[in-house]
Amino acid sequence: MAEMKLHPSCVADLRAPTFDQDWQRRAFGLAVALAEFGHYRWDDFQQALIAAIGSWQEAPANARGRWEYYEHWVTALTNVIRQHGLLDDGYSIPKIGKTAPPT
Amino acid sequence: MTAQFSYPGDREESSAAQVRALEALLIEKGIITSGTVDKVLSYFDSEMTPLNGKKIVARAWVDPDFARRLVTDTPAAVAELDLPEGMAGAEGEHLAAVMNEPGIHNLVICSLCSCFPWPVLGLPPYWYKNPTFRARAAREPRAVLHELGVPLGPDTEIRVWDSSGHSRWFVVPERPAGTEGMSEDQLAQLVTTESMIGVALARSPVES
Known part of the structure; x- marks a missing residue:
């Protein structure tokens, strides 16, 4: 059962790799790393992701591009970084949450 | 999405460029180091x-x-x-x-x-x-x-x-x-x- 048809636009190949492109992998690692080091809570990222996916789903089918999960991931990452001011002058790392890097 | 990114290849490249830019800025600001993302990813791969x-x-x-x-x-x-x-x-x-x-x-x-x-x-x-x-x-x-x-x-x-x-x-x-x-x-x-x-x-x- 290598490939199973769920729907014309949803083919589940259970052996498919998780990331098709390196940028997806980097975006994933970046979002996790920033949460791990306490720059935001994982929930904050999750909410941003839900919002990004929600806008895509609510847009009319002819006005939105093809589904690409990690584009929403990048949108969410960009938004959560902005909301938490990580790139603003004078930003300091919050003293909350876990700070030790995974080793 | 502007017309200049309307082709699938450009769309991929646009996302890749955004991620590269974000990571570079975060490194430049001292928020992460150049090894941080790889470290997290290798933890996922191995553990x-x-x-x-x-x-x-x-x-x-x-x-x-x-x-x-x-x-x-x-x-x-x-x-x-x-x-x-x-x-x-x-x-x-x-x-x-x-x-x-x-x-x-x-x-x-x-x-x-x-x-x-x-x-x-x-x-x-x-x-x-x-x-x-x-x-x-x-x-x-x-x-x-x-x-x-x-x-x-x-x-x-x-x-x-x-x-x-x-x-x-x-x-x-x-x-x-x-x-x-x-x-x-x-x-x-x-x-x-x-x-x-x-x-x-x-x-x-x-x-x-």
Whole structure:
């Protein structure tokens, strides 16, 4: 059962790799790393992701591009970084949450 | 999306460029170092894999008391096993196991984004994140499971668990017949990621 048809636009190949492109992998690692080091809570990222996916789903089918999960991931990452001011002058790392890097 | 990014190739390149720029800026600001992302990714590659889930399920198959604890307090039961330390911020909190049994089949989805119990199952397969799969599995789970070739009787109750930030479900599939006398390690090899999502059953020792 290598490939199973769920729907014309949803083919589940259970052996498919998780990331098709390196940028997806980097975006994933970046979002996790920033949460791990306490720059935001994982929930904050999750909410941003839900919002990004929600806008895509609510847009009319002819006005939105093809589904690409990690584009929403990048949108969410960009938004959560902005909301938490990580790139603003004078930003300091919050003293909350876990700070030790995974080793 | 502007016209200049309307071709698939450009769209990929645009996303790749955005990610490169973000990482470079964060490094420049001293928020992360150039090795941070690789370190996190290698942790996922080496430690947070479905191997953890396979061991948990195999233990639940051989130890009914553990199986009960696994359902009532999943994080505590998981902590009893000698598994890599989970990354608490990375979807490792709030693990919740549900048990298949005769007449009950559990299926895990995430209707909002793609919450997934990374520490026990690794990263989700891409179809788990597909909007069609998410919507159909919620709306017509029996049809979806039928299409996936999961043999379920008409009387089997299907329970669909919608993962969220606060409950990251995984399924303990039923122990296949003909596995009496198998060791925990041998049993673990019958457990697949798909069976722990609920889109398949555990492998039979005959087919493996």
